[in-house]
Amino acid sequence: MGKSDAPGPWASRPADRPRDELPKISVIGGTGRMGVHLCAAWAEAGYTVTMCSRSKGKAQEIVNELLAGKGYQRRVTGLNAGQGDYCVPPCDAKDWRLKAGDNGTAAEADLIVLGTMYEKAWPILEEIAPIIRGKGKKILDMTNPFMARPDGFGAGLPKEGPQAGILIHKSRLDDPTCQWVGAYKHVLWTLILPTGPKNPGRPDIEVFGDPGAVSDVVELIYRHGWRPIVRGALEVAPDYEGGKISFGKLWHNIRKECMQGEKLSVGW
Numbered sequence: 001m002g003k004s005d006a007p008g009p010w011a012s013r014p015a016d017r018p019r020d021e022l023p024k025i026s027v028i029g030g031t032g033r034m035g036v037h038l039c040a041a042w043a044e045a046g047y048t049v050t051m052c053s054r055s056k057g058k059a060q061e062i063v064n065e066l067l068a069g070k071g072y073q074r075r076v077t078g079l080n081a082g083q084g085d086y087c088v089p090p091c092d093a094k095d096w097r098l099k100a101g102d103n104g105t106a107a108e109a110d111l112i113v114l115g116t117m118y119e120k121a122w123p124i125l126e127e128i129a130p131i132i133r134g135k136g137k138k139i140l141d142m143t144n145p146f147m148a149r150p151d152g153f154g155a156g157l158p159k160e161g162p163q164a165g166i167l168i169h170k171s172r173l174d175d176p177t178c179q180w181v182g183a184y185k186h187v188l189w190t191l192i193l194p195t196g197p198k199n200p201g202r203p204d205i206e207v208f209g210d211p212g213a214v215s216d217v218v219e220l221i222y223r224h225g226w227r228p229i230v231r232g233a234l235e236v237a238p239d240y241e242g243g244k245i246s247f248g249k250l251w252h253n254i255r256k257e258c259m260q261g262e263k264l265s266v267g268w
């Protein structure tokens with residue numbers, strides 16, 4: 001029995017399947033810190049991935065570097081400087097199915113990833129909503145409305161209404177055929193390498209949401225070398241979005257680590 005198949009809180013590992021059967025992924029805001037690292041990791045894991053951007057040219061330049069096997073290094077400048085730099089190490093990408101697109105291209109994928117800051121995700125999703133509604137898409141929301149950032153984003157949600165960004169996105173899209181999943185919300189981008197976690201001793205990622213979308217993301221997480229822990233359906237979302245820290249939550253996590261061996265990957 002492999003380590004990630006051990007009894008415990010981890011979702012079961014699905015049977016391996018050919019890459020042509022895997023969902024096609026698009027990442028809105030794919031040129032960002034999370035986006036670039038995850039696009040590389042998912043392409044390495046066999047997925048067909050589109051790195052989407054407001055500017056296809058910007059995404060294309062990054063994709064070209066990655067496909068040339070050079071990795072991708074870039075200094076983060078501006079208000080977010082000092083929070084870490086893009087650092088995808090050089091790797092053999094000859095089998096990668098990675099391409100660039102604009103954010104509108106995201107509508108073509110089976111699994112659409114929201115990878116901008118929370119405040120900017122809905123306006124982009126709203127533009128493609130008429131194309132995707134009724135098509136049974138899956139949406140992976142990794143945005144964190146509560147993660148305060150130096151550039152002013154992450155200010156939280158209005159006090160009235162659901163206290164989870166994913167619930168607000170779901171109600172705005174208002175598409176009963178769409179399945180929603182939250183994941184990667186606590187995984188720092190500097191820890192995501194194409195070959196798995198940079199900190200292999202802390203490989204766990206929390207997942208919650210609609211069952212079909214959760215099962216695709218569980219498979220995705222295993223395929224790129226991490227371990228998924230499923231926390232529940234969408235109702236649990238307010239407890240698992242990043243940035244809301246309390247003593248109770250920290251204590252709960254410490255207990256789960258001591259009792260069940262969870263190794264959540266947060267900032268270290």
Ligand SMILES: NC(=O)c1ccc[n+]([C@@H]2O[C@H](COP(=O)([O-])OP(=O)(O)OC[C@H]3O[C@@H](n4cnc5c(N)ncnc54)[C@H](OP(=O)(O)O)[C@@H]3O)[C@@H](O)[C@H]2O)c1
Binds near residue numbers: 080114
């Ligand atoms: N950073 C982390 O470690 C981390 C961890 C877990 C979850 N998250 C969540 O993941 C999301 C992305 O975080 P990140 O740090 O990767 O973000 P980021 O690097 O600051 O930006 C992501 C992308 O958003 C797009 N963007 C920037 N300004 C925009 C605007 N005004 N309108 C529309 N799109 C805009 C940009 O893509 P284009 O210029 O190419 O359009 C940018 O590359 C956030 O919601 C964050 O809370 C982050």
